[in-house]
Amino acid sequence: MTPSTKIKLNYQSSILWGIALTLVWISQSAWIGLMNPYYLSIIIYAGINIILAVSLNLVNGFTGQFSMGHAGFMSVGGYFSAYITTHYFAQSLDSLSQIQQALIFLGSLLAGGCAAALVGYCVGLPSLRLKGDYLAIVTLGFGEIIRVVVLNLDSVGGARGLPNIPGLCSFGWVYTWVLICTFVIWRIIRSSYGREFLAVREDEIAAEAMGVNTTQVKVKAFVIGAFFAGVAGGLFAHTLRYLNPQTFDFNRSVEIIIMVVLGGMGSITGSILAAIFLTTLRELLRPLQEWTQIDFRMVIYSLLLILMMLLRPQGLMGTREITSFFRNRRGDPR
Amino acid sequence: MIELIQHLINGFSMGSIYALIALGYTMVFGILQLINFAHGDVYMVGAFTGFYAIHFFKLAEHPSWLSLALTLVVAMIGSGCLGWCIERLAYRPLRKSPRINVLITAVGVSLFLEFAGQLFFGADPKFFPQVLSFEGDWSFNELKINPLQVLIFVVSIFLMLALDWMIYRTRLGRAMRATSFNLEYASLMGIPTDQVISLTFVLGSTLAGAAGVLVGLTYPKIDPLMGVLPGLKAFVAAVLGGIGNVRGAVLGALILGLSEEFLVGYGAPTFRDALAFGLLIMILLFKPTGLLGLKRAEKV
Numbered sequence: 001m002t003p004s005t006k007i008k009l010n011y012q013s014s015i016l017w018g019i020a021l022t023l024v025w026i027s028q029s030a031w032i033g034l035m036n037p038y039y040l041s042i043i044i045y046a047g048i049n050i051i052l053a054v055s056l057n058l059v060n061g062f063t064g065q066f067s068m069g070h071a072g073f074m075s076v077g078g079y080f081s082a083y084i085t086t087h088y089f090a091q092s093l094d095s096l097s098q099i100q101q102a103l104i105f106l107g108s109l110l111a112g113g114c115a116a117a118l119v120g121y122c123v124g125l126p127s128l129r130l131k132g133d134y135l136a137i138v139t140l141g142f143g144e145i146i147r148v149v150v151l152n153l154d155s156v157g158g159a160r161g162l163p164n165i166p167g168l169c170s171f172g173w174v175y176t177w178v179l180i181c182t183f184v185i186w187r188i189i190r191s192s193y194g195r196e197f198l199a200v201r202e203d204e205i206a207a208e209a210m211g212v213n214t215t216q217v218k219v220k221a222f223v224i225g226a227f228f229a230g231v232a233g234g235l236f237a238h239t240l241r242y243l244n245p246q247t248f249d250f251n252r253s254v255e256i257i258i259m260v261v262l263g264g265m266g267s268i269t270g271s272i273l274a275a276i277f278l279t280t281l282r283e284l285l286r287p288l289q290e291w292t293q294i295d296f297r298m299v300i301y302s303l304l305l306i307l308m309m310l311l312r313p314q315g316l317m318g319t320r321e322i323t324s325f326f327r328n329r330r331g332d333p334r
Numbered sequence: 335m336i337e338l339i340q341h342l343i344n345g346f347s348m349g350s351i352y353a354l355i356a357l358g359y360t361m362v363f364g365i366l367q368l369i370n371f372a373h374g375d376v377y378m379v380g381a382f383t384g385f386y387a388i389h390f391f392k393l394a395e396h397p398s399w400l401s402l403a404l405t406l407v408v409a410m411i412g413s414g415c416l417g418w419c420i421e422r423l424a425y426r427p428l429r430k431s432p433r434i435n436v437l438i439t440a441v442g443v444s445l446f447l448e449f450a451g452q453l454f455f456g457a458d459p460k461f462f463p464q465v466l467s468f469e470g471d472w473s474f475n476e477l478k479i480n481p482l483q484v485l486i487f488v489v490s491i492f493l494m495l496a497l498d499w500m501i502y503r504t505r506l507g508r509a510m511r512a513t514s515f516n517l518e519y520a521s522l523m524g525i526p527t528d529q530v531i532s533l534t535f536v537l538g539s540t541l542a543g544a545a546g547v548l549v550g551l552t553y554p555k556i557d558p559l560m561g562v563l564p565g566l567k568a569f570v571a572a573v574l575g576g577i578g579n580v581r582g583a584v585l586g587a588l589i590l591g592l593s594e595e596f597l598v599g600y601g602a603p604t605f606r607d608a609l610a611f612g613l614l615i616m617i618l619l620f621k622p623t624g625l626l627g628l629k630r631a632e633k634v
Contacts, residue, residue: 066434068441133369133437134618137569141611144566148608250562254445261438295457298449305442310427313435 017183021176028172040171044239046279047174048232051181053259053271055228058185060257061265061319062194063221064201066136069123069143070229070256073116075248076146077230079156081112082165082237087155093166105168109177109234116230117223119146124219143253151245161244162237169238177235181228182268188224197221201266251298258301261308264315269322274315336476341599342592347483347552349591350490354545355568356575356583357497358417358538364514364578365534367433371440372420373542374565375447376413378558380543381550382455383412385462394463401465402551406489409547410540417539421532444565451558459557462550482552493544494584497537501580510534514578567594567610574617576627585625 032040052070059067085093085108093101123142156162188194196217199207208214237243259278263270278301285297308315355377362370387408388394393401424443428436466485471478501507512520513530521527549564550556567590575586590610597609617624 064434066437133367133433134573134622136437137369137566137573138615138618140566141570141614145608145611148605152602152604251445254441257438257441295449295452298445299453302442302445302449306424306439306446309431309435309439309442310424313431 013183013186017179021179024175024179025172028170028175032171041239042279042283044169044171044174045236046276047171047178048236048239049256049259049275049279050178050272051174051228051232051235052256053263053275054181054185054268055225055232056256057260057263057265057268057271058188058197059221059225060260061267061271062185062189062201063197063218064204065218065221066133067123067139067222067225068136068250068253068257069139069141069146070225071248071250071252072139072143072146073120073226073229074233074236074252075150075243075245076119076226076233077109077112077116078233078237078243078248079112079150079162080115080230081108081234082162082243083156084108084111085168085238086162086165090164090166101168105173105238109231112234113227113230116233117227120222120226120229121219123226124222140250140253143248143250147245147248150248156243159245161242163242165237165241165243167238167241169235174235174239177228177231181231182272185224185228186268255301258305260315261305262315264317264319266319267315267317267321269320270315270317273317337599339477341595343479343483345592345595346588347486347591348595349588350487351545351549351587352564352568352571352591353494353584353587354490354541354548355564356572356587357494357580358542359569360572360575360577360580360583361510361534361538363572364580365510365517365531366425366436368425368436369440369569370420370425370535370538371437371565372443372447373538374561374563374568375444375451376416376420376539376561377542377546377549377565378451378556378561379416379447380409380413380539380546381462381556381560382451382460382546382558383543384409384547384550385460385556387412388463388465393465397465397467399466405465406544406547409543411543413543413546414536414540417535417542418532420539421535425535426528426531448558448562455558457558459555462554462556464551464554466551480552486548486552489544489548493541497541498580500537506530506533563607570610570614573614573624576624579624579626582624582626589625 052074056067056070059065059070085104089096089104093104096104119142123139150156151159189197196207196212197220199210199212200214200217204214207217233248255278259274260271262278263272263274281300282297285300289295289297355373358373358376359370362368362373384405387405388401391401391404393405420443424439425436428439466482468481471480473479501510509520509525509530510533512523512525513527513534517527520530546556546561549560568587571587571590572583573586574589575582575584577583590613593613594606594609597603598606
């Protein structure tokens with residue numbers, strides 16, 4: 001790819017994102033309110049899952065680390081932002097104007113994201129020394145520790161959970177963040193700066209020999225991934241309006257991992273598709289589950305994981321993106 | 335003082351359960367550098383095999399040492415077979431693929447056992463019937479000892495000594511050590527490494543199955559998710575002792591069991607489940623090789 005096409009692509013993608021953002025808010029104000037609330041909630045959860053899957057893909061797919069505690073970051077962000085809106089603004093919220101409410105929500109989301117990023121920094125630090133499997137276990141452990149700590153925090157309800165969170169979230173909010181998240185991560189990995197992430201994935205020793213500060217890169221990946229997971233947690237909290245430590249257990253992390261693995265570790269498009277697919281699948285399985293009283297979902301998820309690894313370990317998309325299909329058709333080298 | 339001894343006994347009995355599970359982790363990791371996530375669930379299946387064996391042979395009606403032995407043997411065979419199947423079907427086809435893929439498979443197998451377990455065994459906890467008849471606790475003055483806890487400790491020590499003997503004193507054990515030292519060279523020396531690996535899985539799984547029955551006897555409530563936390567904690571114990579090192583795993587497990595018990599007894603019981611992971615992070619930060627692990631430790 002020559003420099004000129006690269007600049008053109010930047011320009012194109014920015015415009016595309018702008019158009020998508022406008023479309024999101026037009027549909028939010030025009031017809032989303034008329035939709036069946038059940039379908040709307042599925043679409044919103046799909047959006048939250050997209051944010052989670054894409055941000056985890058930065059860590060697991062693009063940087064080649066294996067984090068199993070993404071739900072932990074989500075819970076930090078969710079609880080933090082929900083605590084802010086519930087404890088400081090719950091009474092006065094109705095008397096505020098819409099813009100003020102939006103600002104408060106935005107602030108709480110950012111605060112939640114930053115809190116999660118801070119925790120991500122703390123998780124990233126042990127990865128100074130750890131590789132592969134150990135890192136997986138440590139992140140799993142961190143996720144569990146976060147859950148136990150939240151369980152013991154009385155100010156956020158402990159085991160009873162945190163009820164009465166104001167329902168500030170909407171379709172527009174979620175998909176704005178979906179766009180921000182995909183845009184940021186897309187631009188990161190397509191920049192020369194982001195090649196560091198890919199280099200660490202491909203060969204850590206070689207990357208180090210080429211002057212990449214591998215530790216720093218890993219920590220960066222964790223921090224960025226955790227930030228978006230925290231934001232997703234905040235969105236989730238203000239959609240569901242109730243948080244419980246059990247919501248963010250190990251199975252939740254696994255669900256996000258499956259999205260990343262299924263879509264292809266290293267493909268944003270893949271993560272998006274897999275997040276939509278799995279969110280829909282979950283709803284399709286709900287009648288079956290109510291009928292048999294058995295949770296088939298996790299059995300199917302686990303079989304999916306095993307079979308994927310045996311038959312198609314690169315996932316649906318591998319490391320390709322949707323754009324690479326278009327570029328191939330025009331005959332450009334990938 | 336009495337309280338202290340009581341905590342020590344509890345800690346040792348829980349620690350020996352962790353040790354039985356940790357041995358499987360450490361042996362498999364020593365050979366394949368793979369964290370066998372499904373190991374905790376093999377332990378769960380062991381408990382359920384024991385449960386169904388007791389019902390099938392109606393052992394609860396004739397409580398005796400023989401029934402205990404029979405339950406243990408059936409559970410060990412059952413979980414051993416499961417371990418063999420897991421290795422054969424899920425891990426062996428991936429022997430040449432990147433480690434991260436194997437890790438993902440391991441997570442998948444673990445989840446599959448947990449939730450398929452809920453389909454087959456039912457999600458609600460089951461009551462594990464008693465196959466030994468003890469009348470109450472043994473009491474020495476103030477001190478009350480639950481004989482089952484002593485039993486756990488004795489049986490585990492016996493199994494661990496048997497394993498230790500096998501690894502360090504038999505030809506098979508030598509083959510296992512050679513395979514863990516270097517898989518490729520071992521196969522060049524004529525060791526059937528695939529069979530050795532299978533056998534390692536079977537051995538580890540039998541120990542986990544025995545642990546399942548012993549836990550079922552003492553804390554008689556079993557459910558399909560019972561293996562998750564003990565499994566993870568046993569892994570922490572294996573890392574604590576130096577992963578790949580058989581004796582280290584036992585040491586780490588006893589330390590973990592005791593420290594958990596003291597945390598529950600004297601500190602913050604609600605933080606019990608976080609302790610293991612806190613320990614893990616500490617040990618990985620300050621001594622990643624574990625207590626007994628050397629740079630080139632003798633591994634199996």
